[in-house]
Amino acid sequence: MDKEIITVKDLTKTFNGLTAVDHISFSVQKTEIFGFLGPNGAGKSTTIKMLTTLLQPTSGSMLMNGHDPAEDPHKVRQTFGIVFQDPSLDDELTAYENMEFHCILYNVPKTIRRKRIEQLLKIVELWDRRKDLVKKFSGGMKRRLEIARGLLHHPKILFLDEPTLGLDPQTRNLIWLHIKELNKKEGITVFFTTHYMEEAERVAQRIAIIDHGRILTQGTPKQLKEKTRSQSLEDAFIKLTGRAIREEEATSTDRMRMRRRLFRR
Amino acid sequence: MKVIYILWLRQLKRYIRSKARIIGSLGQPLLFLVALGFGFGPIFQKAGQGNYIQFLAPGIIAMSIIFTAMFSGIEIIWDRQFGFLKETLVAPVSRLKIMVGRTLGGATVAVLQGIVVLLISLIAGFRPTNIPMIPLALVFMILVAILFTAIGTAIASLLDDMQGFHLIMTFVVMPVFFLSGALFPLDGLPRGVSIVASMNPLSYGVDGLRGTLIGVAHFGLATDLAVLIAVTAAFVAIGSYLFSKIQI
Ligand SMILES: Nc1ncnc2c1ncn2[C@@H]1O[C@H](COP(=O)(O)OP(=O)(O)OP(=O)(O)O)[C@@H](O)[C@H]1O
Ligand SMILES: [Mg+2]
Numbered sequence: 001m002d003k004e005i006i007t008v009k010d011l012t013k014t015f016n017g018l019t020a021v022d023h024i025s026f027s028v029q030k031t032e033i034f035g036f037l038g039p040n041g042a043g044k045s046t047t048i049k050m051l052t053t054l055l056q057p058t059s060g061s062m063l064m065n066g067h068d069p070a071e072d073p074h075k076v077r078q079t080f081g082i083v084f085q086d087p088s089l090d091d092e093l094t095a096y097e098n099m100e101f102h103c104i105l106y107n108v109p110k111t112i113r114r115k116r117i118e119q120l121l122k123i124v125e126l127w128d129r130r131k132d133l134v135k136k137f138s139g140g141m142k143r144r145l146e147i148a149r150g151l152l153h154h155p156k157i158l159f160l161d162e163p164t165l166g167l168d169p170q171t172r173n174l175i176w177l178h179i180k181e182l183n184k185k186e187g188i189t190v191f192f193t194t195h196y197m198e199e200a201e202r203v204a205q206r207i208a209i210i211d212h213g214r215i216l217t218q219g220t221p222k223q224l225k226e227k228t229r230s231q232s233l234e235d236a237f238i239k240l241t242g243r244a245i246r247e248e249e250a251t252s253t254d255r256m257r258m259r260r261r262l263f264r265r
Numbered sequence: 266m267k268v269i270y271i272l273w274l275r276q277l278k279r280y281i282r283s284k285a286r287i288i289g290s291l292g293q294p295l296l297f298l299v300a301l302g303f304g305f306g307p308i309f310q311k312a313g314q315g316n317y318i319q320f321l322a323p324g325i326i327a328m329s330i331i332f333t334a335m336f337s338g339i340e341i342i343w344d345r346q347f348g349f350l351k352e353t354l355v356a357p358v359s360r361l362k363i364m365v366g367r368t369l370g371g372a373t374v375a376v377l378q379g380i381v382v383l384l385i386s387l388i389a390g391f392r393p394t395n396i397p398m399i400p401l402a403l404v405f406m407i408l409v410a411i412l413f414t415a416i417g418t419a420i421a422s423l424l425d426d427m428q429g430f431h432l433i434m435t436f437v438v439m440p441v442f443f444l445s446g447a448l449f450p451l452d453g454l455p456r457g458v459s460i461v462a463s464m465n466p467l468s469y470g471v472d473g474l475r476g477t478l479i480g481v482a483h484f485g486l487a488t489d490l491a492v493l494i495a496v497t498a499a500f501v502a503i504g505s506y507l508f509s510k511i512q513i
Contacts, residue, residue, distance in 0.1 A: 049513060052355050053354075053355060054351065054354060054355060054512060054513040055512050055513065056512060074357070074359065077355055077356065077357040077358075078357040080355075082355055084348065084351055084352075086348050086351075087347065087348045088348040088349055088350075088351045088352045089348070089349065089352075090275065090279075090349045090352075091347065092278070092279045092282055092283070093275065093278065093279075097278075100271075101271055101275065102352070104267050104268060104271045105268060105271070105352075105353065105356040105357075105358055106356060106357065107357070133282075
């Protein structure tokens, strides 16, 4: 029986000599919540872009629900939804219009459209602001709207690239609660990256740690902690990569070392 | 169909909501009409070419259309920069539909703009001589609008930042406009300029507008229509192809 929904083998991407993703292999099981962790510049977003048909890989192979994103992008686009790391809203439209636009692109039936938009906008506490142009929103409000929009349709695979970065803990909890429910009720596979280690430990069923474009290790949070003899995932991460995950925690020598290592390649 | 409609609607909403863009894009044709129309009018008359406003107005209508249409096409660069493009590119919708929706939206805005400029030129003293031909004039406006939105899309698909925008304005839009016969008659030009003008698709748009609105055509209406249709079809195809190849 075929239980793998994402299969990646020797996937590589180079940008003019810089190897952003370096022969990575991993797989994600159906209905799993999979965490993809790594420091800044590790290659997480680049991997997601290749899986979601936005970038052509330099080499290697991928399968998303049985289709190759590089060969058959249209088929693959029918299987996933994504919340991007970078903004992707239309500032000149209102919050509601952005949501509606998404529903039409993803063919969400008219009968459930309104109800779902309302439900999600309420979860992210933007229902009262639905008629405001997005350009008038604060950064956190825009982020919340992005997430709400990404959850409008129910795909087979949901990509979340640092979904909750910069949000307050209460909103983060609400959002994750909703995502977990979707995962359980609709069997949606979730592939996410995050900078919050406790978040990863709490929600991810399996984790892969990537650094400098290479996967260092993968397994359940428990396995990773045992393997590195650490108390927390945060400690395990530091032992594996030699530094903390968050940019603000990385010292300048860390960053220099990182650059030098990239340079040498 | 719904997808094409929502993309079309988006272009319209964006246009209507940006007051600065509307005022700017109407101010420029108005300035050209007044400054050139009244400035060069006497010389034009003395040279035995008749009323310059009559001659100029179709050219200025074409100008407002290509500027607006090109801008709509090039807006892809903005959408890429501000990220919205990704949202449409990963959707389970063919890129052809996305391109068609955007192009129709941009073209609609450009045609509306052209109609407003036509109305303004009436105030400035322009008088179409053949009222029954106005629907055909509208066809020319639509073709020019689609053509230049598609050209804008094609170019913007190849560029990934805003730096390219000024290059396009300087090296594509301006030469295409100045060498199209929008401002001066194509008869009796030096050979080189004449050849360049006859290779410029906008020349046929301007000529078609002049032929329908004031009954004077250099190439002839049938030629104008045939050339425009062919070039528009070609650029819509090229634009769609390049758009479908965009990577982020
Ligand atoms: N379009 C591009 N052109 C050139 N280099 C790129 C491009 N996109 C990414 N890179 C480089 O590839 C590497 C990996 O980037 P990527 O965005 O995948 O990192 P990430 O793991 O998502 O990091 P972050 O945690 O900061 O989001 C970085 O060194 C980055 O500079
Ligand atoms: Mg990233």
